[in-house]
Amino acid sequence: MRILAAMSGGVDSAVAAARAVEAGHEVVGVHLALSRAGGTLRTGSRGCCTIEDAMDARRAADRLGIPFYVWDFSERFRDDVIEDFVSEYRAGRTPNPCMRCNEKIKFAALLERALELGFDAVCTGHYATLVETPDGPELHRASDQAKDQSYVLGVLTAEQLAHTYFPLGSTPSKALVRAEAAERGLTVAQKPDSHDICFIPDGDTRGWLAERVGVAEGDIVDRSGSVVGQHEGAHGYTVGQRRGLSLGVPAPDGKPRFVLEVRPVSNTVVVGPREALATAEISGHRHSWAGRAPQESAFACDVQIRAHADPVPAWATWQDGALTVRPEVPFEGVAPGQTAVLYVGTRVLGQFTIDRTVSAVPV
Template identity: 60%
Template sequence: MSGGVDSAVAAARAAEAGHDVTGIHLALSRNPKSYRSGARGCCTIEDANDARRAADVIGIPFYVWDMSEEFHEGVVEDFLSEYAAGRTPNPCLRCNEKIKFAAVLDRGLALGFDAVATGHYANLRTGADGLVEMHRAVDHAKDQSYVLGVLTQDQLAHSLFPLGDSTKPDVRREAERRGLLVADKPDSHDICFVADGDNGGWLDEKLGEQALNRGGDILDHATGEVLGQHAGTHRFTIGQRKGLRIGHPAADGQPRFVLDISPVQGTVTVGSREDLRIDALTGIRPRWCGTVPSLLQGPEVTVQLRAHGAEHRARVVVAGDDVAVELLDPAYGIAPGQAVVIYEGSRVVGSATIATTSRTVSA
């Protein structure tokens, strides 16, 4: 129970369905004030109090579990190291993989519980082969199957998503009917461990002199011309347009975007939006929700490359721990470190971390 409306209603529904429910709030920082301030639905003292009040209204036991060490090692350190290497990680996906459905689930099973229930918007079904399948939520605008694509079959078998068949407005109305004070609480959007939402400033502080000494050139992709200087490659992501601080416009008057980040050379390369287009990528460290595929193709195969991003028709080839994806619909601004989540229709097949992206060069 994060302290937000979704997890509160999920707990209420689970209890109403006859499950023996215990509310758990995760303390992810030993100093909550060092994480995001304000009642935003995650990681603050206010959120812990909101979760406790919701549990009291529902009438279930409530505990706070200290997961700060696991969170720091599995999520925060991963975020730091990925940015330092010029990649763009997804900390919410990593939190699901390392914390909510690993550390929490393991502790819950050891204590005699059967499953972890969360307020994520996704659906679970039993397939014809007897395996548990994860599908997109009914509310596609709130669907969170992308950040759950790292879950294995064993984890899915011990998971519950009570909100998968609902829309967000329905959940808020239900919370109000149930007397839950979080009914109108805003959703959280920023990274929970970045207090003010300033990722670059936070990375400056955490990476210290190592980051501040990484200033270098901003280069033009087409000409190799030095267009300006930057204060650290960690302040940029692939596809970024704002904050480049380039002194003069492009020859065609169009905006420039970040195309490449090289921490070793200390360079950031920029170019046109069309230069961002990719139609192939490779993935590593795959995690499969069920049977490991070897080849996925056909009209129902799609991939999603960002949380709440568009679906792209694709052809996928799997060889051991390597995943090759051919995009039949091109994508723009995709960065190594992000996740590619593979679907067949509404079913999640699995996920991999993007290692490289490429563009087919026309003859």
């Protein structure tokens, strides 16, 4: 196959490209320039899109003896990921930019261009497994549960899965990937993993949002509507947050309070006891299936609401274009804007963006 290897400059994508070459594929490496923000051009940036990363990717490609290019996707990234991130926070939701990047950039814009240029598939260093079936490829968890990244790939469609290649999915541990990189002479063998949001290199999400959304003082209220504090911008809060609330009125029972809801229209933040974070139901209209859609309108599944959360057994219903999930044990701290990924065993069934939550604890 002709493989376009997306090379971030990290050890995972470098080893993935190496394995594609070793498997006999015709491989071309490409690094995506996703951001023109100044902070991403400095050594020490905390994301994955720096100039140094591009140089590391080029060195890895040279070591593997494959052609290498840098493609500027910064405008598409700005429109589809960064602006979406800002607009979601403006609306009082908590988005996952990595999901949007996989959905809109790595497996949409990049894959579209790859297919146009005659490539058969895009190769990445994600820890996930593809299983071929008579109904087409299925997306499954990686063998290393600690590194499994199937959650952030839950946005992929059947057509996209048919043109993807995940060489690391069956690797038992990240330590083995680093050891393999060292054996292959790749200089990124011990390079630290990227973390935080790549387009916020200093990690100050609240400050970054304040510059773009603006600062507007408002009330922090309890579940009865009584004012218990003030804030400088509702966008700086997310469901489940405990620290940084600076409440002027203590709870009657003296226990800590948590953010339960963000109301952007009234610029209000609602707080309450931890038990009020329990969520009995979630639903959303923006959904997709990672392969063949369920044959039934109601089915049992496991649901994961964060990248590193434990899956929860649940009952899902699919009706009038909306997915509704009721977990056997309530979720805790679910925010609109998050992504719920549905599994059946190790298989990723699909995903939806959470629009509505129902508390398990009545007011």
